[in-house]
Amino acid sequence: MELAQVRLFVSDFATCYRFYAETLGLTPQSGATGGPYEKFSPHAGSAGIALQDRAAMAEILAELDDAAAGHRSLVVLRVDDLDAYCAEITARGATLLHGPALLTDRMRVAHLKDPEGNLVELQEWLLLRG
Template sequence: MELAQIRLMVSDFPAVYRFYRDVLGLKPQFEAESGPYAKLSPDTGHAAIALQDRAQMAEVLGKLAAEPEGYRVLVVLRVDDLDAAHAELTSRGAAFTRAPGPMGDRMRVAYLEDPEGNLIELQEWLALREQAGNTPA
């Protein structure tokens, strides 16, 4: 078995698509602003975030639970320079719910939400486990 992707089911597909493309700067596999599906990736690595129109998936399944309340997803994006990423995304219209700050002694994090309220963590690693004097997990 191989994990192909994690897909966020969204109600306002165009708004969420533009957020991941224009604000976070992820690259779409193909242009699909009106949906019902898109896959977007950072410039590096093979990881991707997929978006699925919630109403279209409800038609496929014949039913779909009501939209969840509270945080149900945490998208984590690693960056080399958290302060620079924070400044760049803020200039693109991102509103952070927590400014850059420490999380333990090995990383700094900042949080924002996409237009559907999905939580996004930007993280900058300050030291790997081995560099911090710990054994690898």
């Protein structure tokens, strides 16, 4: 398992995009200035910071519809076999909120909370960028 990213839920995607790209100088992965998602990479290291439009993610996890609920971030972990890992962690007491399910043609995901209520996304990459 490896840390893939720390994702920040934002309501003003374009402003946050400019902050991370222009102000902080991080490198955007795709140039999706309008969202709903963009990953930014530092000049060194494998994990990055990603912005996620809150409304787009709320289509998957309805509790994100309420910004006042306090969810501002998401820890993302990449695993090799999502189904096997989810079976393993649910056997150890974890409760899945969503998934495993296809998110895009390149990725399957599952979501859960840690004991403090922080959101965690588990990713299985089906296709890698060429």
